[in-house]
Structure formats: C-alpha cells, structure tokens
Amino acid sequence: MMDEARCTVRKDRGCQREIEFLEVDCPTQPRPCLWRGKLTDMEHHVSEECPKRLRECDLKCGGKYLAEELEQHMARDCHRRPVPCQYCKQQLPMKDLQDHYMGCDRLLECAPTANKLEVKN
Ligand SMILES: [Zn+2]
Ligand SMILES: [Zn+2]
Numbered sequence: 001m002m003d004e005a006r007c008t009v010r011k012d013r014g015c016q017r018e019i020e021f022l023e024v025d026c027p028t029q030p031r032p033c034l035w036r037g038k039l040t041d042m043e044h045h046v047s048e049e050c051p052k053r054l055r056e057c058d059l060k061c062g063g064k065y066l067a068e069e070l071e072q073h074m075a076r077d078c079h080r081r082p083v084p085c086q087y088c089k090q091q092l093p094m095k096d097l098q099d100h101y102m103g104c105d106r107l108l109e110c111a112p113t114a115n116k117l118e119v120k121n
C-alpha cells in the first residue's frame with residue numbers, strides 16, 4: 001500500500017490540476033462576454049481582455065466605458081478627443097476648441113475678410 005505522506009501530496013497535486021483545468025464563464029458584471037476558459041486565465045481576461053470590462057477613457061475625460069466601446073468613444077464622442085482647428089490645423093482637445101476659436105490667429109486673419117465680403121453683398 002502507498003504510504004500516507006505520498007498519498008497526501010498526490011491528492012493535493014490532483015486538486016491543483018483540477019483547478020487549473022476548470023473551465024469558467026466570463027464573470028464580468030452586469031454583462032459577461034462569451035469568453036469561456038481556464039480559471040487560471042480568468043483574472044487576466046477580466047483585467048486585460050474582456051470586451052465587457054469597464055475601462056477608463058485613455059484621454060482622461062473621467063468617463064468609464066466598455067472596452068469594446070472605448071475606441072469609438074475616443075474617436076467620436078469624447079470631449080477630450082483631439083480635433084483639428086479648421087483654420088490653423090492645430091490638434092486640440094474637443095472641449096478646448098471653442099476657446100481656441102476665440103483666439104486662433106488664423107481664424108482672426110480670416111474673419112475680417114469674411115465680414116468685408118458680407119458687407120459688400
Ligand atoms: Zn469577458
Ligand atoms: Zn473620454
């Protein structure tokens with residue numbers, strides 16, 4: 001018969017292996033994604049990969065968005081996304097654009113011309 005010490009070690013290893021191979025569904029709340037994988041990969045999935053995990057906007061607008069929607073948010077919706085001034089072509093955060101227009105050199109150069117043309121007509 002096996003001696004007791006070896007038996008215990010084997011049992012523990014067996015248990016560990018079972019946990020390593022245990023398959024779990026994505027635990028992200030309130031909406032999990034379709035991921036299913038090893039319990040040992042779950043933490044990485046939830047913090048790095050899950051498209052349903054909440055991520056802070058990279059542009060530091062303070063908003064949190066689903067990882068799968070963050071790209072769209074930063075490209076289209078974020079008030080801190082960089083947009084070019086249509087006069088001087090400088091890239092500015094969206095929220096600063098209006099202020100920039102007030103002081104944009106190129107805009108001021110263009111504005112009097114526009115006014116003159118309007119007066120002419
Ligand atoms: Zn997931
Ligand atoms: Zn944002």
Ligand SMILES: [Zn+2]
Binds near residue numbers: 087089101104105106
């Ligand atoms: Zn400008």
